[in-house]
Each structure stands twice: as C-alpha cells, then as structure tokens.
Amino acid sequence: MSKAFLFKGGRVIDPANGEDTVRDLKVENGKIVKEFSVANGEIETIDANGKVVCPGLIDIHVHLREPGQTAKETIATGTQSAAAGGFTTVVAMPNTTPPVDSTATVSWIIQRARETGVVNVYPTGCISQGMAGELLAPIGSLKKAGVVAITDDGKCIQNNELMRRALEYARMFNLVVMDHCQDYALTAGGVMNEGYWSTVLGLKGWPAIAEEIIIARNAMLAELTGCRVHCQHVTSAGGVRIIREAKQRGVPISGEICAHHIALTDESLKGYNSDFKMNPPLRTQRDIEALLTGFADGTIEYLASDHAPHCNYEKEVEIADAPFGIVGLETEFALFNTKIAKAGISSLPKVIEALTVKAARLLDLPKGTLTVGADADVTVLDPELRWTVRKTQLLSKSKNTPFDGTELTGRAIFTMVSGRPVWSLEKGILV
Ligand SMILES: [Zn+2]
DSSP: OOSEEEEEEEEEEEGGGTEEEEEEEEEETTEEESSOOSOGGGEEEEEOTTSEEEEOEEEEEEOOOTTTOTTTOOHHHHHHHHHHTTEEEEEEOSOSSSOSOSHHHHHHHHHHHHHHOSSEEEEOBOSBGGGOSSSBOOHHHHHHHTOSEEEOTTSOOOOHHHHHHHHHHHHHTTOEEEEOOOOHHHHTTOOEESSHHHHHHTOOEEOTHHHHHHHHHHHHHHHHHOOOEEEOSOOOHHHHHHHHHHHHTTOOEEEEEEHHHHHOOGGGGGGOOGGGOOSSOOOOHHHHHHHHHHHHTTSSOEEEOOBOOOOHHHHSSOGGGSOOOBOOTTTHHHHHIIIIITTTSSOHHHHHHIIIIIHHHHTTOSOSOOOTTSBOOEEEEEEEEEEEOOGGGOSSSOOOOTTTTOEEEEEEEEEEETTEEEEETTTEEOO
C-alpha cells in the first residue's frame, strides 16, 4: 500500500491555522509533510478538485456500546460508521456494560479499539461508580489509564455535593467534566418536550427547565471550583442564555449542539415514531433559533452527534416504552452543513472549526489540524453533494435514524486516519 498521498487541488480548510486556500496537501508515512521524500512513482494522487480538504472530523459525543451492548453497536461498526461520516476521531461515552468506572475497562476499550476500530477512539470515564450518582469513580486512576474526560452521560448526578467534589477532583487532574443535564424529579415519566405538542399528542412532557436548572447548577459549580464543565446536547433557549451569561463572567463552562436538535422540532413526534424520541427531547422552533444564534455568536462552540444506536426490537414498541436516542455519525456533517453553513447562520470553516480544532482543544487531543508534522487524519468533503439518507445503507449496526428518506446537502467522500485511507464514498470501508 502507498505510504505517500497527494490531495490534489482541493480547498484546504484548516481552522487551527486560519487557513482557507486552494492548494495541494501532502501526506507521507502517516504524517502531514511539506515535501515528499519518495519518488513520484510511489505517490498516490487523490483528486480533490472542487472539494474541501480538512483535518479529520472529531465527534466528542459518541456511544460505541462496547463492551457489553454489542447487539446495538461494536467498536468496529461504530468506527466504520464514523469513517463514513468523515470522522477520524470519536470520543466514546462510558455508559457501556460494565460502565467505564475502572482502569481495567478503560484499558480494554483502548486495546479493543486498536484491534477492531478503523478510526481513533478516545474513551471517557464515569463520574460516579456504576453511574449510580452516589460515590465518585477513581478519577485520577481513570485519567492515568487514558480517559480524556469524565461524564455520567445518559445519567445526571443529582447530588450537588457529589458534583462539587467531582469538579474539584477533575480540576486537579485537568479533566473536563461533561454533563448530561437533566433533573430527574422534573422529568419523571417524560417522553417529549413539554408544550403544545405533548398536550395534543397526550404524551408526558419533559420541560426545558429540567435541563436549564442543571446547566445553571453546573455554571455555579464551575465558577466555584474553577473546573471546566461541558454541558452536553444543549437544547433550549434558556440553556443557551445561562451559558452565555456565565461565559461573559469568565466561568469555564461550554455547551454543545447535537445535529438533530437543530434539524427537528417536537412536532415531529406527531407520528408517534420512536426514532424521534431523544434525551433531551426535540424542542421548539424558538429553541432552534436560540441554539443557532448561540453558535453564531460563539456561546455554543461545539457540535456533536450523540450517536446512540438501539436495536430495532428495542425501538419498535410503544413510544412511552422505547429507549431514547438515534444514530447520528453518518448524517451529522450533512445536517450541520445544511442547517448552519448553507442556511447562512455561520460559515463552513466555522462548522469545520467546531468539529476539528475546537473539539481537540476542549479535550487536549493531539488532533484537529493539518499542520506539517501532525498525524495525517484527513477528510475530503463535498459540501454541495445532494444525497438522500437511506437507513438500510448506514454502516452503523443500528438503523434508528429519523432522517430515512430525507434529502441533505454535503457529505464526506474520503476519510484517512494516520495516513491510511479507511473509507471512500465510492468503495466503502477500505481496511
Ligand atoms: Zn449521549
């Protein structure tokens, strides 16, 4: 296999270096290089004319489900799905079976990813033992074993004293605490956003205030402890406002937008299709507008999928009983491209910045740039490509997407990890 690659004539967008120029990009022996040392005959050319060449995309919020939930997804299938979405790095959430609250499980995931993954996998560890919200996990040992953040994602620590101590420990180890913001008492039995549509559909409401109260709690604890807190999947106008106000005071808090939360509203639930059931739930058009404004003005700096595979048999039940979440890696770029860049909310380089250098810096990952000497994680995007999502064609083991049949604009066409081509739109998985 070739060791040297020339991406020819693409629009190179590398936000880490403030670059947006049409030029060639050179890769040799797994790294970005300035000049080749090999002979011309040994160089493989990738025609990028009319396409965007950018650092491999990074998703900071992915559920790979392994260990223990391999009927839904495995590290192999989840990373193949990532590669097909243009992602060369994924940050794996710890709500597996067992949850990632011990160094043995961290090591197992890192080893398994080396053996079966096609893109880079960085694990996160739990905040609390067993994600039970009662006792802290061994945060220092988890960091030493290789976690890049701690989170009880899927669950939320209700005990504010425990959360305070988690932040104090995490700060000592320079770890970000990523929080799934949900007050349990306010969401008990909730299925969808509390509002007009939950009333019309007769489904139990899940009010935005349940998320906002925890975001406010996190802002206060981040200010108290000085620990960086990242609020996952922010969905409401109120949540954006709390983060904006806290950031203006210099509080080390951040937020992320997941693609489905700006693509769909709670009205989508009117067909009672459980592929529209997420946690937190789809909100209103007003919330979407606040999220988009928040991204445009820099309040919300991160974009993610919350890729959450579930089996058909789990989702094909009454909506109140179905699990929350959807697969997202393969539709993510297209949705952000369509809803943010094409819609004129912000620019394509800003979307790429959020999905590369910003994500890398949040979690101190040595990724997210095309600087000479960097790992050759490279994605080629066609931001103009129109395509229709077909759930049967997804590489994820699960097919729970609400976007089946939806026409989107923009798609990855080639993905390279450490100088190795791993996927192309034309040929599929290459390794
Ligand atoms: Zn999640």
